[in-house]
Amino acid sequence: MRDNAEQVRVLIERWAEAVHQGRLDTVVADHAEDIVMFDVPPPYRGVRGADAYREVWPDFFAWQAQGAAFDVEELEVTAGQDVAFAHALVRCGTEDELTSHPELLLRLTLGLRREAGRWVVAHEHHSFPDLSSP
Numbered sequence: 001m002r003d004n005a006e007q008v009r010v011l012i013e014r015w016a017e018a019v020h021q022g023r024l025d026t027v028v029a030d031h032a033e034d035i036v037m038f039d040v041p042p043p044y045r046g047v048r049g050a051d052a053y054r055e056v057w058p059d060f061f062a063w064q065a066q067g068a069a070f071d072v073e074e075l076e077v078t079a080g081q082d083v084a085f086a087h088a089l090v091r092c093g094t095e096d097e098l099t100s101h102p103e104l105l106l107r108l109t110l111g112l113r114r115e116a117g118r119w120v121v122a123h124e125h126h127s128f129p130d131l132s133s134p
Helices: 004-021 024-029 050-064 095-100
Strands: 031-038 069-079 083-093 105-115 118-127
Touching: 004 024, 004 050, 004 069, 004 083, 004 105, 004 118, 024 050, 031 050, 083 095
Parallel strands: 031 118
Antiparallel strands: 069 083, 083 105, 105 118
């Protein structure tokens, strides 16, 4: 059996691949019913609950289908027996955006917990750096 950190890493890599491919059922599969997500677009007070989490993805998939990337560049995982967290940098943008701002990396932070013997994402946070300053 893989260690906890490796299990979490595989879960996140599977999630990121599903995001890239627009596979909604896989994107939401390993998320807690009480998931809280803070995302780049509104609502700024967060998305709460599995149903609300599921509802935000179709618009992202439509944007991504126009040629945007979603590729994990760095991923760090720390895991205990029942709680884990991870942070990653993700190339997320259109070809034009990434060409004009190669430093444009989505920052991703995940908090996970073990429920009924399996890892689930309980907290997800996405942000971009402020590139308005030189």
